[in-house]
Amino acid sequence: MPVPLSPDEAKAFLDSDAAPAVYLDLLDAVSFRTAGAALRLGVFEALADGPLPVDQLATRTGTDPLGLRILLDALTGYGYLTRTDGRYANSANTTRWLLRAAPGSFAPVLSVWTALLTHWWQDLESSVRTGGPTGDFYAWLEQHPDTLADFQTMLRGQADWLAEEIVELLPVPDDARSLVDVGGGHAGYPVALLTAHPHLRATVVDLAGALAQGARTVADAGLTDRVELRAGDLFTADLGTGHDLVLLFNIVHGYQREQTLTLLRRAAAALRPGGRIALLEPLADVPERPAGTGEAFVRMFSLNLFHTQGGRAYGYDELAELLGEAGFTDVRQQLLTRSDTDHLVTAVLAG
Numbered sequence: 336m337p338v339p340l341s342p343d344e345a346k347a348f349l350d351s352d353a354a355p356a357v358y359l360d361l362l363d364a365v366s367f368r369t370a371g372a373a374l375r376l377g378v379f380e381a382l383a384d385g386p387l388p389v390d391q392l393a394t395r396t397g398t399d400p401l402g403l404r405i406l407l408d409a410l411t412g413y414g415y416l417t418r419t420d421g422r423y424a425n426s427a428n429t430t431r432w433l434l435r436a437a438p439g440s441f442a443p444v445l446s447v448w449t450a451l452l453t454h455w456w457q458d459l460e461s462s463v464r465t466g467g468p469t470g471d472f473y474a475w476l477e478q479h480p481d482t483l484a485d486f487q488t489m490l491r492g493q494a495d496w497l498a499e500e501i502v503e504l505l506p507v508p509d510d511a512r513s514l515v516d517v518g519g520g521h522a523g524y525p526v527a528l529l530t531a532h533p534h535l536r537a538t539v540v541d542l543a544g545a546l547a548q549g550a551r552t553v554a555d556a557g558l559t560d561r562v563e564l565r566a567g568d569l570f571t572a573d574l575g576t577g578h579d580l581v582l583l584f585n586i587v588h589g590y591q592r593e594q595t596l597t598l599l600r601r602a603a604a605a606l607r608p609g610g611r612i613a614l615l616e617p618l619a620d621v622p623e624r625p626a627g628t629g630e631a632f633v634r635m636f637s638l639n640l641f642h643t644q645g646g647r648a649y650g651y652d653e654l655a656e657l658l659g660e661a662g663f664t665d666v667r668q669q670l671l672t673r674s675d676t677d678h679l680v681t682a683v684l685a686g
């Protein structure tokens with residue numbers, strides 16, 4: 336958790352050169368890493384039913400009592416835990432956000448970013464030096480089922496939060512029959528669209544492991560007869576033809592211009608003339624809504640995309656130009672009201 340500072344301390348670090356601001360980053364980075372360790376060791380879940388002394392917690396989590404106590408004291412200092420009479424408990428914020436069963440739990444996000452920062456960002460300099468990613472992020476994810484499940488759960492949570500507005504904003508004509516969700520994984524968005532439009536069918540194309548969660552979403556919604564889950568590669572899989580709608584949600588930011596253009600052309604080939612493409616993206620032009628974490632998120636997300644996939648956050652103008660090159664017209668963008676950063680970009684296939 337962020338280091339709490341009195342106004343005087345904050346002034347020294349942030350508004351002057353009296354103290355090195357990077358020291359605060361050091362403490363916050365270590366705090367984040369410590370929380371990730373506690374999550375991986377099962378500390379928060381072990382405390383879900385109430386406070387425990389260190390020995391019992393060590394038995395429950397299969398950890399070394401001394402090492403665990405030192406970790407617990409750090410977590411207490413950072414605000415993740417409290418300690419009373421030698422018993423440790425989850426803080427109110429931990430109970431609300433870091434237990435797996437909490438509504439909209441942040442545990443999958445902590446898990447995914449812990450994996451990114453510990454596994455991928457250790458050689459951040461390399462991609463910046465060479466100009467390319469240091470590995471194949473999605474192939475790696477497919478090999479790490481626990482992180483993959485957390486990754487898809489994290490995105491499914493975002494879909495649960497954003498889908499209602501997206502369904503409202505996306506025009507779907509009464510005679511529309513089918514959509515294809517390219518890289519649709521957890522299938523949260525097509526399920527929301529099919530629920531709102533009973534005449535629609537969907538094809539979801541993604542890697543096999545990613546579709547495991549999609550299969551559950553579709554089954555839970557009772558839509559197995561209207562959704563086809565198609566395992567394959569975005570660049571080679573059969574996307575079908577004559578669709579009314581193509582979704583490319585959180586996909587093109589994984590790629591640079593040429594590959595993005597290829598994907599947009601593949602989307603165009605899958606649509607009927609007059610069909611619509613919809614992209615969901617945190618765009619590089621961060622809107623000036625009340626100052627918040629949006630700007631910081633987009634900058635670090637773009638760096639992560641470049642490092643892990645060779646991609647980046649696109650600006651709207653560049654995306655609109657690429658859509659035009661791929662044969663689309665009537666390009667529009669809409670910043671979603673439930674997000675500081677996510678834009679719905681739509682365009683119509685000329686024809």
Ligand SMILES: C[S@@+](CC[C@H](N)C(=O)[O-])C[C@H]1O[C@@H](n2cnc3c(N)ncnc32)[C@H](O)[C@@H]1O
Pocket residue numbers: 473490491494517518519520521540541542545567568569570583584585586615
């Ligand atoms: C950032 S996620 C977006 C998921 C979903 N569209 C959303 O917005 O929540 C990117 C998705 O693309 C899929 N993906 C990445 N590379 C792929 C590839 N080469 N072929 C098929 N799917 C791929 C991933 O498995 C993942 O589900």
